Amino acid sequence: MHSPRTTHGHAYLRVALASSFSMAMAACSASPSRNILGSYFPTWMVCALLGIVLVAIIRGVLLKTGVDAAMPVPVIVYLCMWTAVTLAIWLVWLG
Numbered sequence: 001m002h003s004p005r006t007t008h009g010h011a012y013l014r015v016a017l018a019s020s021f022s023m024a025m026a027a028c029s030a031s032p033s034r035n036i037l038g039s040y041f042p043t044w045m046v047c048a049l050l051g052i053v054l055v056a057i058i059r060g061v062l063l064k065t066g067v068d069a070a071m072p073v074p075v076i077v078y079l080c081m082w083t084a085v086t087l088a089i090w091l092v093w094l095g
Contacts, residue, residue, distance in 0.1 A: 047086050047087075051083075059078065
């Protein structure tokens with residue numbers, strides 16, 4: 001026969017699973033999108049494009065100052081910079 005402690009533990013597990021599943025499904029209720037010129041674009045796409053533009057501007061500044069020549073692997077640095085700028089735009093705009 002099962003002890004009350006084991007049954008009580010299974011009840012907590014069921015409640016935890018049900019609540020985590022419901023929270024995960026509630027997070028998918030609506031996708032963030034913006035109306036741009038009459039068409040809805042996903043917000044992540046707008047943030048990614050803004051991130052590319054800002055990193056291109058930063059690259060121009062780094063080229064003028066000579067920092068670009070000293071970078072060991074510029075592709076990785078610019079990719080990480082683009083990711084950071086894109087996520088910062090997302091956080092500031094939608095956070």
